[in-house]
Amino acid sequence: MPGRIVEDSIPQLDIAVIGSGLGGLSAAIALRRAGHSVTIYERYDFGGEVGASLSVASNGSRLLEEWDVDIRAAKPVVLRSLIMHDWSTGEVTNTYDLGDYRARFGTDYNNFHRIDLHNVLKDTATSSSGKGVPCKLEVWHKATGIDPETGRIQFENGKEVTADAVVCADGIRSVSREQIGVKPKFVPSTSCCYRCIIGADKLRELGLEEYLNNNAIEFWGGYGINKIVLSACSDNNVVSCYCFYPAELNDVTEDGWNLSTTAENLVKTFPGLDPKIHKLFTNAEDIKMWRLYNHDEYPFWTNEKCTLLGDAAHPMVPDQSQGACMAIEDAGALGIVFSPKYSRLSVQQRLKLYETTRKERATRVQSASARARTNLSERIGWSSSSDRPGKLTIEEICGYDIHAHIAQLAEDF
Template sequence: MGSAGHKPLDVAVIGAGLGGLCAALSLRRAGHNVTLYERYDFAGEVGASLSVASNGSRWLLNWDLDIDAVKPVVLKKLVMHEWESGNIINEYSLGDYKAKFGTEYYNFHRIDMHNVLLQTVQQKEGKGFACRLEKNHKVIEVDAQAGTMVFENGKTASADLIIAADGIRSITRRQIGIEPKVEGSTSCCYRCIIGAEKLKQLGLSEFITNNGIEFWGGFGINKIVLSACHNNEVVSCYCFYPAVFNGLDKDGWNIGATPQELCDTFPDLDPRIKKLFLNAEDIKMWRLYIHEEYPCWVKGKVGLLGDAAHPMLPDQSQGFCQAIEDAAVLGEVFGEEHFTGDVEQALKRYEKVRKERATRVQVASAKARTDLSERIGWSTGNERPDKLTIEEVCGYDLPAHVRKVIQGEV
């Protein structure tokens, strides 16, 4: 159907963070020439862990990413702890996860993932054309109809297709006429890491090789999420607390904090975790926001991806996976099977496939912010019909969804 119109496009990807790199890799594998435009001298991925369920990891494998090079930990269970004592209240084994969903449930360090993706998109080896990376190119103007971009450094560029992966504060989003409706969440989040050797010295080695995501709290604003990454050499923590604690005057993703500030935020917490906090590194505060669904994701030759399209709270651990799905659908609709040569048509297909599903995950992530039972993976045995399930998320057949949408056009 589409092969007659399939020819290599010149693709611009705005932003070389994780989502942008996945888009570049997917479109490279689909046979297109890709240039990444990054606003900084480096993409600036920092800190903490990144859990990737099978709906994301199957695509990383399909794109021939060297998973072992990303130094994964394979997650096997979810563990719920009592807030003050740390006693285990509930444990949910993921069981035969790989047999059921096709790939493992991985936990990575963000920096490991970014480094391997960046290397993979640029290397000559592998399917497709090596991607170009232009650093210090901050886009300030985009013409969606003409496919042109103007950068802060005075340079200009054009492309057949522009994918805007420029993050939660996307400039491109406004350039195509979308004004986000945003409200501050009642929550903030500290994130931090600690090395395995330090944990051993502290007598906390049980947290190193547990192969689980461990939770304290979660029924209300306060919640601690702990998991190992980087070949079990690093443990990462996400620590949620009321935004009013900081007087609502701090904003951002990368605001420094001290171990004592982190510890003082949770006075009644399990003493083991407070001990971990007092010895943690790379402690950063992250202000959280809730974005309403955007009216559209595409215009002309431009499509939004990842946080530029569907910013979500982190409580379903699906932000990166949903960006991977975005990238995968782009590879499908611009791939040999489906692409007719009509860029705008393919982008409309992309939006139709992705928008409803990503919004459903976005809404479910907001629900899970203060109710751990809303998180995929936790089963009460009496789920509401509208609850997002692990089967719905991890068992998703993306290529079949693409084909169904395209067949529905006839």
């Protein structure tokens, strides 16, 4: 088996992670802690994205805790409930109480500002304190070619490296994916999404501070394409809204949060909506658009020494709030299969065990996200296995024991 031998005789592999999004950074942390030497290659420097709320349920938060990530430093809002509002009056029509969540699932249901979490994960991966060897982070390294058999990676800047294993975490538009032989089949969703943020001072000025302090994910609509999803993050200092609307209204084709729009346009897109939310929109900062896509399950994720992770492996629409959580679970699985417990397996076998563990579950969440796009009763918390057998439920997602799952599957390896 390749790699160096360190004092405790665990073979230490050189592992390359392509992409330093939430998925890539999580993988780097998990693999560093498993005793390996990890280098993360990122095509850009950081700083372009303003970001908004991102909820991390216990299936993700449990792994963050296990990796000693300083969750407090990422300024979470601990969610206490899901709230459904009447579209036009804003009246509360339903509440799902998360009150005993920690007792049920072992961690809080954390709502982060995406950038806060990203910064803390980056620090954890590269810090000289913490378990394992600090990961190296190489920015301005855009991967352009990968050879799955040798683990050789070429970069746009002319550099080339060879790794014992390559984790391709380069997002929904992954180039690595095609390099390892996966041709994605996808169609544009009939939905697009605006995202806007607004600060605490402004909300107080407007008399809308309730949205800062409800410690909830709040929904308007959700039966059909139109849906507003509001939540607070960053120690209750920022509120963000994701606002889903029919793609045909402006037919956005560009990916990423690069396209801005005006508050007037945002208001106009949702006629008849709760006047308090229109008021919030009118005063919102940084309004961006996002194009949504539906990807079919990919035939495989792993080819020899390379595997896919996160949105590169299982891009999903955001309606279960589980895309990043699935990427964190992927990272958790990699950390386990590359731990000393499974050192009897080759790199290829470990990557196969990873894929076997992850693909079925992530695909189930991917399709449940697509169903939840236009049907809020499919969203975990609002869903229950008794209203339609087979629905994804909060118990299935948040109560997941990844260690036990891998131990069971490893018996066949």
